Amino acid sequence: MAGTTAGASERKFIYIDMDSFFVSVELLDAPHLSHCPVAVGGTAAERGVISTANYIARKFGVKSGMATATAHRLCPDLVLLPTRFEAYEAITRKLDEIFRRYTDKVEFQSLDEAALEVTGQACFNGSATHIAAHIRATVQQELGLTASAGVAPLKYLAKIASEMRKPNGMFVITPSQVRGFLDELDVRKIPGVGPKTYAVLENLGCRQCKDVTEDKIPALMRYLGVHGFYVWERCQGIEEADEGGSDxxxxxxxxxxxxxxxxxxxxxxxxxxxxxxxxxxxxxxxxxxxxxxxxxxxxxxxxxxxxxxxxxxxxxxxxxxxxxxxxxxxxxxxxxxxxxxxxxxxxxxxxxxxxxxxxx
CATH class of the missing domain: 3.30.1490.100 (DNA polymerase, Y-family, little finger domain)
Incomplete structure (x- = not known):
């Protein structure tokens, strides 16, 4: 079976997740709002929704995807700014240029998130941790923005790790820590496990990754189809390596x-x-x-x-x-x-x- 944790120990991934990206970009032009609850999105009059909220607004319960009218009820002092995708895309291009100073294997998941493979890179003696720290410092110095980072021997684990110390933090999972980290991980943290999938897992007694054992595979396949096997793989620390070559x-x-x-x-x-x-x-x-x-x-x-x-x-x-x-x-x-x-x-x-x- 491809991509076991043993094979993955030779690979190194960094996942960069910008902190409240849309709002942070807007605050570059409006620093006087940095201590206010701020969100980017459509207006309540247009039945708009919130795209991004800063961490001050999130303390009031404002979050992405929420109706703007609801956000204003939760936070009456919320400052709402219009969405400017051209500004965010311009910053994303600058992020891409920074990332490629360290590796040419850059995969953007959205405007504000990217996975970088740094396996075999010579800089910083090949330390993914030091590379990630330097990237975060460079982003803050050159763009005035903060980023959270996850470092791991598997791409999806690096993404999970990037969420552990938000905002403006970093979390590292070494190869020897993968099994222990997964054992205690809530299965809802696995990419692809949404409410419907979790309902099935919970019914099977699977609340942490260590509960998703090999004997559960038949039931997972019965209720979730091919997705059930995917969930089992990720709970075991299995991620198929990207294929290379012209064939x-x-x-x-x-x-x-x-x-x-x-x-x-x-x-x-x-x-x-x-x-x-x-x-x-x-x-x-x-x-x-x-x-x-x-x-x-x-x-x-x-x-x-x-x-x-x-x-x-x-x-x-x-x-x-x-x-x-x-x-x-x-x-x-x-x-x-x-x-x-x-x-x-x-x-x-x-x-x-x-x-x-x-x-x-």
Whole structure:
């Protein structure tokens, strides 16, 4: 099985999560508001929602995805600023430039979050902890913004770690600490475990990752499908390594919707239409490739992007729909879908034929 914690010990990931990003960018131009409860979002009159709130506002219960009218009731002194995506995108480009001083393996999850792989980097004697600390200091010095960071031998654990010391903090999980950290981790911290998935896990007696044992796999697959096996893998510290090489590639199709989608059924219908187009592209490739994975991508109304994937030897409708439900269930409250993407990873067949000639 690929990506066990033992194999992952050679890899190093940093996950950078900017602190209340939209508001923090706005406060660069309005420092006099730094001690006030501030949020970015649409107005109550337009039935708007909160995109981001600073930590002062969050103490009143204001949070992302909340109706602006509700936010004003919770915090009457809330300062509401309009959303300026062009300003945030400009800062994201500067963040990307900073990150690439340390590694070329930068993967933005949204405008304010990015995963960096720093395996084998020479700077700071290869210490991911020191690299992360230097990145945070550089961001604050050059951009005037604070960032939280997580460091771990697995990408998804680095993301979880980045949330442990927010705001403006850092949390490190070394390879030897992975098992102990996971044992005590609430399963709701695992990416992809939303309310519906947690309801199933709780019913199976699984509240911490250590409860999601191998004997639970049949029940997980029965109630959650392919997503159940994904949950078991993440609770065990298993994350499949990214494949490299020119003989593995991705073939995909995506569509920006004419209007934002607020219903899962509409997303599933759009995926069915995308599947038809993708099958034509796969057919055009001929018989030289084997499908190894199905992938689904959703871009939301706040321009954040979520992706997930599962092993499959064909473009499977059931798998694709399960992946879409997973992303839908774990989206932030109030976000609608503006773009849907579908792709497959393929491997050249000749490689498998050559590998069969060698003894195991």
């Amino acid at each position: 593995i590639k991705s073939v995909g199709i995506e569509r920006t919707l004419p209007s934002d989608c607020d219903a899962l059924c509409d997303c599933l219908e759009e995926l069915d239409r995308l599947s038809q187009g993708l099958r034509e592209r796969i057919a055009d490739m001929g018989d030289d490739y084997l499908i190894t994975k199905n992938l689904v991508k959703l871009k939301f109304s706040d321009f954040s992007i979520s992706t997930t994937e599962a092993s499959a030897n064909r473009l499977c409708t059931h798998t694709v729909q399960s992946l879409c439900r997973l992303l839908w269930d774990t989206r932030r409250e109030g976000r609608s879908v503006r773009l849907i993407g579908l792709s497959v990873k393929v491997r050249r067949k000749v490689l498998d034929d050559i590998q069969m000639a060698f003894p195991w």
